[in-house]
Amino acid sequence: MKFRKEKEEFNEGGIVLFKEVSHAIRGEKVVRGKGYEVKLVAPPPELRMGCDLALEINLVEQAGIERLLKNTKTPYVKVVPVKKETSELLEIVLITDFGEWIMAKAGNMKLTFAKESRRIVNISGGGCPDIPYLHAQLVGKTLAEAPRPRELGYTLCAMMLDRAFVRCLNI
Amino acid sequence: MLIAGTLPEGKMPLTIGEVSLTDTLLAAGGRTFGCTQGTGTMITAALTVTGYFGLKPPHVIVAGDMGDGKGTKEIYQHLPELIDKIKPRVLVLHYCLPVMAFLKRLCTSVRNLPDKPFMIADAGAMYAAKAAGLASDFDIFTPDPSEMAFLADPLATHPAYVSKHLFSGNIEEVPAQIAAAFMNKAAAKLLLVKGKIDHIAVSGKVLAIINSPDIPHLEPIGGTGDTITGLVSALIYAGLDPAHAAIIAAKTNRTAGLFALPTPATTAVQIIEQFPLVLGQYWQEWTSNQLIATLTAR
Numbered sequence: 257m258k259f260r261k262e263k264e265e266f267n268e269g270g271i272v273l274f275k276e277v278s279h280a281i282r283g284e285k286v287v288r289g290k291g292y293e294v295k296l297v298a299p300p301p302e303l304r305m306g307c308d309l310a311l312e313i314n315l316v317e318q319a320g321i322e323r324l325l326k327n328t329k330t331p332y333v334k335v336v337p338v339k340k341e342t343s344e345l346l347e348i349v350l351i352t353d354f355g356e357w358i359m360a361k362a363g364n365m366k367l368t369f370a371k372e373s374r375r376i377v378n379i380s381g382g383g384c385p386d387i388p389y390l391h392a393q394l395v396g397k398t399l400a401e402a403p404r405p406r407e408l409g410y411t412l413c414a415m416m417l418d419r420a421f422v423r424c425l426n427i
Numbered sequence: 428m429l430i431a432g433t434l435p436e437g438k439m440p441l442t443i444g445e446v447s448l449t450d451t452l453l454a455a456g457g458r459t460f461g462c463t464q465g466t467g468t469m470i471t472a473a474l475t476v477t478g479y480f481g482l483k484p485p486h487v488i489v490a491g492d493m494g495d496g497k498g499t500k501e502i503y504q505h506l507p508e509l510i511d512k513i514k515p516r517v518l519v520l521h522y523c524l525p526v527m528a529f530l531k532r533l534c535t536s537v538r539n540l541p542d543k544p545f546m547i548a549d550a551g552a553m554y555a556a557k558a559a560g561l562a563s564d565f566d567i568f569t570p571d572p573s574e575m576a577f578l579a580d581p582l583a584t585h586p587a588y589v590s591k592h593l594f595s596g597n598i599e600e601v602p603a604q605i606a607a608a609f610m611n612k613a614a615a616k617l618l619l620v621k622g623k624i625d626h627i628a629v630s631g632k633v634l635a636i637i638n639s640p641d642i643p644h645l646e647p648i649g650g651t652g653d654t655i656t657g658l659v660s661a662l663i664y665a666g667l668d669p670a671h672a673a674i675i676a677a678k679t680n681r682t683a684g685l686f687a688l689p690t691p692a693t694t695a696v697q698i699i700e701q702f703p704l705v706l707g708q709y710w711q712e713w714t715s716n717q718l719i720a721t722l723t724a725r
Contacts, residue, residue: 266528267527268526268527268528268584269527269558269584291495291496291497314524314525314526315584315585315588316524316525316526316554316584316585317496317524320494320495337582337584337588339582341582342582342583342584342588343580343582343583343588343589343590343591344588345587345588346586346587346588346589346591346594348591348594352646352647354643354644354647354691356690357647357690357691357692359646359647359691361573363573363586363587363589363594364571364573364574364577364586364587366646366647368647368691368692370692377647377690377691377692378647378648378649378691378692378693379649380646380647380648380649380650380651380652381571381573381649381652382550383522383525383549383550383551383552383553383554383574383586384494384522384524384525384550384551384554385433385435385465385492385493385494385496385498385499385522385523385524385551386435386493386494387465387522388434388435388464388465388466388467388522389435389437389464389493389494391435391464391465391649392435392464395649409494410493410494410495410496411494411524412585412586412587412588413585413586413587414494415587416586416587
């Protein structure tokens with residue numbers, strides 16, 4: 257039993273909007289060059305913010321693709337879900353006080369640190385493959401010395417973890 | 428039983444084989460890998476239970492993936508062939524980059540099998556199954572409350588894009604979210620929602636809730652959801668019916684938390700170490716009809 261090699265319509269839910277066609281073409285080259293599956297498309301009229309060309313992506317890979325565009329100085333307007341009724345990226349961060357520890361929860365991600373040492377003691381939640389890696393990179397470090405999850409991660413889970421991390425920095 | 432998932436070890440090639448535990452490392456296909464994160468934690472939990480009952484250890488198909496999807500792609504390319512070869516009774520899909528196209532191809536392959544395996548998904552595989560509209564191909568999902576909100580949101584393709592009104596953190600809203608997800612065909616046949624209160628629902632209706640022992644410090648511990656997925660998978664492999672397996676999985680995890688005296692800095696492996704003690708002490712009591720009658724009479 258093997259996968260059928262058929263051409264499927266790429267539709268993984270995210271779209272990068274650009275101001276100019278040249279930026280979209282450059283974006284496609286940069287992102288595809290790093291192995292991401294992408295497709296140049298016409299943005300839906302309700303999402304159009306600049307030019308008539310946009311880049312369809314797997315929305316889950318938003319963090320890695322945005323970092324790549326920024327690092328290569330490829331101008332883009334923003335990344336949005338294709339379905340216009342979809343809610344915006346969650347911004348709520350909930351805090352739980354465990355006495356000696358504080359847990360910050362953003363979306364499906366939770367980060368917990370010790371109040372006195374400000375050392376990260378645990379990360380839980382999430383389902384994307386960069387989360388176990390981020391757990392290994394962050395746990396045991398203080399909030400001041402730990403890397404930002406968005407600098408190492410590729411996925412929406414990493415973006416949610418970054419929100420929890422930033423909230424902890426401000427506690 | 429076959430378990431598929433990624434590992435946070437970028438250079439780990441595709442690895443297939445029967446799994447074993449040596450000291451602090453898992454081993455399969457001539458390679459070793461960590462047991463403290465994600466798929467490794469889930470495999471360790473399942474292996475501990477199969478070991479306790481003297482069952483054949485799980486087969487695994489794993490590959491390193493740091494989030495760029497390379498390991499995920501390798502796993503899903505080889506999974507249909509492996510399923511065809513070893514014909515697992517239970518198939519568990521875990522951490523992976525949620526790529527809907529991969530899940531679509533896999534489910535198409537599995538549907539054509541004469542003996543379809545019992546299908547369990549958690550983590551990235553569950554996200555992809557829901558986003559691709561394939562949730563009803565699965566027998567069990569094991570979401571936490573934030574992931575339950577994601578399943579209940581018909582437009583979200585990832586928990587990060589859940590509607591704010593669904594992301595309240597209010598555990599009392601879980602039964603309504605279960606019903607909504609089932610109505611939208613965004614739920615597996617059985618949902619084991621793991622949280623402060625564990626909900627076990629079949630066909631959109633809550634069959635049992637488990638709220639004791641209440642161990643708040645389990646929530647911040649990374650992997651305590653993965654342990655439940657490993658538990659329920661192994662218990663189904665051991666022959667329990669799905670609802671009974673889900674109830675005992677939830678009870679075992681909580682009681683292991685009680686035995687481990689955890690703090691938020693405890694590791695999931697320290698919880699798993701308690702499983703044999705918990706099963707030794709409570710298995711007979713929990714497999715009596717009394718437990719099922721009590722929990723499902725609510």
